[in-house]
Amino acid sequence: MSSKLTLEEARAIVRRAIEKGKEVDWISTHAVADAGGNIVSLSRADGAPSGAAPLARAKAYLAAVTGRPTLLFANRMDAHPLRYFGYSAILPKPIFPGPGAVPIMRDGKVIGGYSSNLSSNTGGMKIEIDGKKLSRADIVTAYAVGAEYLEQHADVP
Amino acid sequence: MSGKLTLREAREIIARAVEKSLEVEWISAYAVADGAGNIISISRLDGAPAAAVPLARSKAYLAALTGKTSMPFEHDVETHPVRFHGWQRVLPKPLFGGPGAVPIRRGGEVIGGFSSSVSYAATGMQTVIDGKQYSREELVTAHALQIPYDDQHPNQP
Numbered sequence: 137m138s139s140k141l142t143l144e145e146a147r148a149i150v151r152r153a154i155e156k157g158k159e160v161d162w163i164s165t166h167a168v169a170d171a172g173g174n175i176v177s178l179s180r181a182d183g184a185p186s187g188a189a190p191l192a193r194a195k196a197y198l199a200a201v202t203g204r205p206t207l208l209f210a211n212r213m214d215a216h217p218l219r220y221f222g223y224s225a226i227l228p229k230p231i232f233p234g235p236g237a238v239p240i241m242r243d244g245k246v247i248g249g250y251s252s253n254l255s256s257n258t259g260g261m262k263i264e265i266d267g268k269k270l271s272r273a274d275i276v277t278a279y280a281v282g283a284e285y286l287e288q289h290a291d292v293p
Numbered sequence: 294m295s296g297k298l299t300l301r302e303a304r305e306i307i308a309r310a311v312e313k314s315l316e317v318e319w320i321s322a323y324a325v326a327d328g329a330g331n332i333i334s335i336s337r338l339d340g341a342p343a344a345a346v347p348l349a350r351s352k353a354y355l356a357a358l359t360g361k362t363s364m365p366f367e368h369d370v371e372t373h374p375v376r377f378h379g380w381q382r383v384l385p386k387p388l389f390g391g392p393g394a395v396p397i398r399r400g401g402e403v404i405g406g407f408s409s410s411v412s413y414a415a416t417g418m419q420t421v422i423d424g425k426q427y428s429r430e431e432l433v434t435a436h437a438l439q440i441p442y443d444d445q446h447p448n449q450p
Contacts, residue, residue, distance in 0.1 A: 183402045186329045187358030194383045217375040224382060232379035256360040256403050
């Protein structure tokens with residue numbers, strides 16, 4: 137199998153994200169980028185806020201080019217704000233220092249990035265499942281990219 | 294009814310805002326944006342500060358794009374200041390990290406944003422009605438959009 141993310145694979149990720157988004161009420165935009173951070177597929181669910189598209193694109197880009205979940209980047213920029221301006225100056229596309237995006241991995245290698253973003257749901261970020269409070273965005277992400285649930289929005293109610 | 298906010302609806306919102314603002318002495322500017330944050334109608338009351346116009350426009354834009362009141366945005370960028378620069382980098386129009394704006398919804402979907410802004414009211418933000426303190430700005434917003442009162446300025450005298 138090629139190490140490159142195909143359009144078919146990207147669309148399958150977005151399709152799963154929209155499916156799970158409906159289930160947990162996370163009505164957002166879903167962006168899939170290749171390893172260089174270039175968008176392969178981006179879809180905005182009916183009813184998602186318009187601001188979700190540029191934010192999802194910027195976060196998917198960041199996850200792809202850093203190869204890490206963006207929570208780590210966000211925490212580091214909070215601790216060292218000047219570095220954000222360094223990254224902004226060095227990287228050619230807009231970046232957003234917020235949590236939620238993940239790299240897409242194959243055989244231990246980064247082949248892309250995925251992110252959703254804002255949602256139009258009115259119930260907030262958290263949803264209770266089996267007595268446990270989980271982040272809607274991170275549930276969608278785990279299902280979409282076939283990864284384990286990773287809580288990136290612990291401080292978002 | 295169309296999912297889009299019409300000029301007539303936007304002007305009705307502003308007419309109600311002006312009506313209430315005269316009653317509670319919140320002499321400001323009022324902006325109504327569509328779902329993508331583009332202004333449909335904006336009015337500055339006689340005697341309102343000039344700066345109220347760009348501020349109201351910017352906050353209505355943000356509420357429309359995020360589908361939320363501007364309060365959680367303000368809280369997020371106060372807690373993580375570097376994210377404000379991320380937002381500015383990603384979104385094409387100027388942003389303001391302050392409370393008071395609300396999304397306009399129809400059938401659960403975000404169809405726009407509304408905001409007023411600064412006022413020359415000499416007596417401050419709070420007013421007392423039936424022995425209870427209220428924010429003048431949110432009284433105007435609730436009446437303008439016919440939504441429940443939601444205080445976004447609890448700490449502002």
